[in-house]
Amino acid sequence: MFTRNALFALSLAFTFGAGTAVAETPGLGKPINEADITAWNIDVLPDGTGLPPGSGTPTQGAAVYSQKCAICHGENGVNPPAGYLPLVAPSKFDRIDALKTVTYYKYATTLFDVIRRSMPYQMPKTLTNDELYALSAYILSLNKIVGENDVMDAKTLPQVKMPNRDNFIIWAPDKI
């Protein structure tokens, strides 16, 4: 027969399992496998982590662009309608209110990632991986950051050296 003390000892052992003082939490999260997160797991990191298979060239990208992007961002990435952002601009930031576009990014992966998750604005997440690489190649080539025949894929895109890459400083490194 359990004594009251034995029950108390048992409850202590449960609460502080293995002798560490871990606060008890409700434990109501349902375990899930990474494979089952695939539909949401769309982020791309600066080192290329998360880039999918596929590839594309500026020429292929130009065709997709004129069909799905030019209406908001302007033909060839310039002269968009009022209120919308162009995609081509010099990498020149000598005013605090200078126009920031693709040439501002530290890494080319940012371009791929934002197209993949957010564009086209009215029907995001509908482009194929090849279209994403092709659009990235086209927009980078419009800005003279890659050549007109450069192929973008999971290996080449993270290696693109962006023109503004070395101009950033971290505001407060101790907070990171």
Place this chain on the structure above:
Amino acid sequence: MTIRKRRKAPPLEPVAGNGLLDRRMLLGRGIMFAGAMGTGAAGSLTGAGAEPLKNDPWSLEMGSVVPAYQVPSRFEKDVVRTRSNPNNEFRNSHARTPHHLLQGTVTPNGLFFSISHSALPDIDPAQHKLVIHGLVKQPLVYTVESLSRYPMVTRMHFVECAGNSAPMFSNEPVQATAQALHGLVSNAEWTGVLLSTLLEETGIDPKAKWLFGEGADSLSLHRSVPVKKALDDAMIALYQNGERVQPGNGYPMRLLLPGYQGNMNIKHVRRIKLIDQPAMSFYEAKTYSQILPDGKMWLFHFTMEVKSFITHPSFGHSLKEPGYYEISGIAYSGNGRISKVLVSADGGKSWAQAALQEPVLPKAFTRFRMPWRWDGQPAVLQSRAWDESGAVQPLRPEFVAARGQTSTPVTNPLGFPNQHYNSITSWGVDNSGGIKHVYA
């Protein structure tokens, strides 16, 4: 019978230039003007006699039906947010809080500022899920229902867009209300589950230095956050001022990062991924990176620094006659509590300490008040705040020297020339009681 000795009446002489009075006048003992009380013209401070009282119609009949969800009086119809995109064109939408028409420290939910980059998703809370994965020991999925069973905390915090007050970067003062200039900050009581509680359940791989929150909106907006901050005071907020988080503020749940720039407080959060490097998302790589005058750019300017501005009186108000007014405004800091607010009525030549309305809470609005007797002459009203970390709100010349200003005047008060403006705001009162935005 004991006679309580009255405490000495507060000084009636101004404590700083242009009629600033001692803040101790506000400590619940009434306002005593030696001169005004002494003249005693029919007991009136202004000298104008009141008209005879009569019964108005609403005092003579039953009123209208009590609604299920009440809204302000029809006479308050102008106390609304101003919107940048009322026709829902294919771009972002801003709705700004009318600070010059509000008092206290809590922003009503209907007036809480909102910026949506692809309008408001219509999220069914029964279908919404939050997954935490990446560099964790066990990825887990939570629902609104499951989170509602977790231990909750309730905390008062402001949320401020990093681009709030951006028109103040203009080299000439933009003539606009506190709503137009500073309307992208609001303050609410948030209730939810600490993110640290959920991360304890998933476990954290030691390689994880960052995480990002990502929304269920059509842009899947995401922002990187140091794990250090996530374990400090981050919250999955489910309630805003006691009711469910508003659609424009992240329904059914948002990532709340007290004191950090608003855009990082991911609305409709559906995914948190732990990672070993910052994601360099669109909004952190470009939009919320600031160009500095020397041609360098800041990354990861997360903290909203100490700031204050006067809401009463301010642009859009006018002073009807010389006499007593209360100057008041709001102060806040992403570093913690406000420790002191000084007010000037003479453009910064002299300053006096304002009364701080209790409770003074960390990373939350603090209302400051200052008694003022306007003599009818031109005055320039300013406030300047300090926080408990020792940070002080910079004066405009030193702020502009470090952060720059535009080379030509900003013509659109809704534009965003740059971000993280936390210098002081000056309201110029002319001798007719009109109020302009000035630099002083």
